[in-house]
Amino acid sequence: MQDAIDTLEANPLLPEVARVQRKITESADTISLRLCRVDSRPLSYRPGQFNMLGLPGFKEAPFSFSSLGDYTGTFVHTIRAAGNVVSALCRLDRGDPVAFRGPFGAGWPLDKAAGKNLVLVAGGIGMAPLRPVVEHVRRNRDRFRDVFLLYGAKTTEDLLYRRQLAQWNEEITVLLAADQVRGELPLPVQEGVVTKLLPRVQVAMPETITFMCGPQVMMKFAAGALILNGQSSGDIYVSLERRMECGLALCGHCQIGAKFVCRDGPVFALADITRFQDTLL
Amino acid sequence: MDSSHSISADNLYHWVGSLVDRFRVLGPVPAKRGQNVFAQIGNSEQLALDYCTTMIGPRSFIYPSVQQLFTIDRETNAYTTTDSGPARTQLIFAIHPCDMHAITVLDRTFLGPNKDFYYAKRRRETHTVVLNCNKACDQGFCASMRTGPFLQLTEGFDVVMTALDGGYLLEAGSRRGQELIETAPGLKKTRRARLYEKSQLEERATASFTKSLKIEGLPELLLQTVEHPVYKEVADARCLGCSNCVMVCPTCFCYKVIDRTDFGPRMVERSRQWDACQDYGFAEVHSGNFRQPQQARLRQFLTHKLCTWVEQYGCFGCVGCGRCMTWCPTGIDITEMAKEIQRDPTRQLEPA
Numbered sequence: 001m002q003d004a005i006d007t008l009e010a011n012p013l014l015p016e017v018a019r020v021q022r023k024i025t026e027s028a029d030t031i032s033l034r035l036c037r038v039d040s041r042p043l044s045y046r047p048g049q050f051n052m053l054g055l056p057g058f059k060e061a062p063f064s065f066s067s068l069g070d071y072t073g074t075f076v077h078t079i080r081a082a083g084n085v086v087s088a089l090c091r092l093d094r095g096d097p098v099a100f101r102g103p104f105g106a107g108w109p110l111d112k113a114a115g116k117n118l119v120l121v122a123g124g125i126g127m128a129p130l131r132p133v134v135e136h137v138r139r140n141r142d143r144f145r146d147v148f149l150l151y152g153a154k155t156t157e158d159l160l161y162r163r164q165l166a167q168w169n170e171e172i173t174v175l176l177a178a179d180q181v182r183g184e185l186p187l188p189v190q191e192g193v194v195t196k197l198l199p200r201v202q203v204a205m206p207e208t209i210t211f212m213c214g215p216q217v218m219m220k221f222a223a224g225a226l227i228l229n230g231q232s233s234g235d236i237y238v239s240l241e242r243r244m245e246c247g248l249a250l251c252g253h254c255q256i257g258a259k260f261v262c263r264d265g266p267v268f269a270l271a272d273i274t275r276f277q278d279t280l281l
Numbered sequence: 282m283d284s285s286h287s288i289s290a291d292n293l294y295h296w297v298g299s300l301v302d303r304f305r306v307l308g309p310v311p312a313k314r315g316q317n318v319f320a321q322i323g324n325s326e327q328l329a330l331d332y333c334t335t336m337i338g339p340r341s342f343i344y345p346s347v348q349q350l351f352t353i354d355r356e357t358n359a360y361t362t363t364d365s366g367p368a369r370t371q372l373i374f375a376i377h378p379c380d381m382h383a384i385t386v387l388d389r390t391f392l393g394p395n396k397d398f399y400y401a402k403r404r405r406e407t408h409t410v411v412l413n414c415n416k417a418c419d420q421g422f423c424a425s426m427r428t429g430p431f432l433q434l435t436e437g438f439d440v441v442m443t444a445l446d447g448g449y450l451l452e453a454g455s456r457r458g459q460e461l462i463e464t465a466p467g468l469k470k471t472r473r474a475r476l477y478e479k480s481q482l483e484e485r486a487t488a489s490f491t492k493s494l495k496i497e498g499l500p501e502l503l504l505q506t507v508e509h510p511v512y513k514e515v516a517d518a519r520c521l522g523c524s525n526c527v528m529v530c531p532t533c534f535c536y537k538v539i540d541r542t543d544f545g546p547r548m549v550e551r552s553r554q555w556d557a558c559q560d561y562g563f564a565e566v567h568s569g570n571f572r573q574p575q576q577a578r579l580r581q582f583l584t585h586k587l588c589t590w591v592e593q594y595g596c597f598g599c600v601g602c603g604r605c606m607t608w609c610p611t612g613i614d615i616t617e618m619a620k621e622i623q624r625d626p627t628r629q630l631e632p633a
Contacts, residue, residue, distance in 0.1 A: 010398070012395055014360055014398075015360055056355050056540065056542070057540045057546070057549050059539075060538065082567045086567075099353075241566050242566060243565060243566050245536065245537055245538045246536075249393070250395060250397055251537070252534060252556070253535065253563060257504075258589040275504060276504075276507075277507040277581075278564070278572050278581070
């Protein structure tokens with residue numbers, strides 16, 4: 001133990017500063033920030049991982065990487081104005097400094113999905129951690145069989161990355177849903193909740209992996225429907241939202257049973273967490 | 282074994298006197314209403330070596346309840362840690378085995394793969410001298426948790442003392458401890474009879490407990506009984522959600538982060554403060570609260586200590602010190618709750 005203490009000099013709680021390179025408006029309440037380290041060193045990360053973003057006076061909060069980036073080592077986070085630190089982040093402009101620590105977490109099990117069908121289920125801001133998966137699939141399309149994106153939001157206008165959805169549809173099947181359909185999109189939008197799209201996914205469940213992220217209620221019902229269709233809960237992966245103050249399995253807030261969402265997740269196979277209490281709302 | 286020595290009570294007090302000159306010595310001292318607390322001592326006479334337990338263990342000297350992490354300068358974007366650990370090397374004297382075990386439990390959180398900079402500095406600069414307990418305390422059940430009444434550790438501490446007839450036995454747990462013992466006056470080589478006396482005392486102390494908990498199979502059982510009615514019954518009837526249990530628990534590690542801006546407002550100070558899973562907002566996010574009812578929060582405390590901790594760290598999160606029960610305003614007893622689940626694991630909630 002003494003040796004372990006003596007070799008310590010790094011302080012993983014101390015953040016690094018990045019600057020806003022670009023700010024993109026995604027919807028009425030959601031923006032994306034493309035960030036770049038002050039010294040321009042590239043940051044490497046995997047789909048499903050996250051950063052802790054912070055501002056002086058506003059502490060920190062966790063945000064998934066919402067894009068694979070453009071190979072220049074910058075990184076993108078999509079942020080919906082909800083809560084204190086988040087609203088402050090939304091007010092940032094090009095050139096402004098942001099503190100970050102990361103990347104943290106284990107990310108999506110892309111290797112496990114290789115050679116199989118992949119179903120992505122996203123609700124609202126839950127599309128953000130799944131966009132890097134879509135990008136990864138498009139860059140490595142031959143490694144996957146049938147790939148579906150089922151994406152729902154409150155209204156058509158709340159769907160994120162609207163200009164990219166049609167492009168994605170060239171390589172994967174993009175199915176959209178909204179509680180209220182209004183305005184025009186290049187792709188059809190079904191009225192109702194995202195789980196209504198599930199019957200249109202006609203694939204052999206034992207050969208299929210599902211990744212999902214969205215509101216608790218969406219994940220609960222989508223997982224239930226998939227399991228009824230014969231999918232194993234070990235093949236359904238969810239990205240979970242929890243309060244986090246450290247990202248390092250120290251502060252304790254994100255614990256679900258024996259799991260630290262920040263370290264062991266935020267992506268979990270449903271089978272690994274349903275044995276604990278207080279898992280889904 | 283040459284790491285074991287005997288010392289008279291007088292010489293032990295002289296030794297403490299010399300330690301006070303070299304270290305910031307933290308020991309058990311009398312407080313109000315018959316309580317004892319760990320506090321810095323100026324001389325050996327302040328010590329209450331026959332103390333039973335303290336309200337709060339010495340956790341705060343290694344993991345302070347409030348800790349400044351760093352300052353932020355808004356103008357230069359400089360994030361600066363000024364923390365350099367304790368001003369003087371600390372020595373916790375006469376810490377009981379439960380509390381010593383608790384520090385090694387905290388080590389598994391803060392000195393694991395993500396080493397905590399602040400904790401590590403304090404842990405390194407803190408010597409520990411354990412005092413074995415010759416009798417059980419009222420609420421303690423350390424014998425059940427294998428963390429007492431005599432120290433069960435082979436490393437992670439510096440010295441362990443045992444009060445024998447007319448003196449003390451000193452045994453080293455580390456090289457640092459060995460060096461500490463060598464500074465004590467009037468050391469005698471330990472005779473075999475003294476070691477026998479120690480084992481007799483341990484046996485007698487272990488037999489003196491009134492409180493116990495059967496831990497074999499308990500983590501597995503608690504994982505299968507998360508819907509047991511005992512959580513709702515106790516939470517509804519008695520739990521105030523006050524967090525006393527967490528504040529006095531020597532293994533609790535959770536914290537929250539606090540930013541404080543000066544009036545400038547150029548400088549911001551970021552600190553952390555002990556937090557409690559019993560607080561309503563502990564597991565709250567924008568879209569909801571994962572442990573909204575009190576029963577969920579009470580269950581989190583109990584199942585974390587006695588069940589999921591084992592999967593996380595390979596040891597229980599409870600050292601059997603009994604403080605959570607002693608300081609619960611309504612006397613909630615986690616051993617009684619666990620026993621109720623053991624008694625009837627499949628009991629259902631009575632229809633209202």
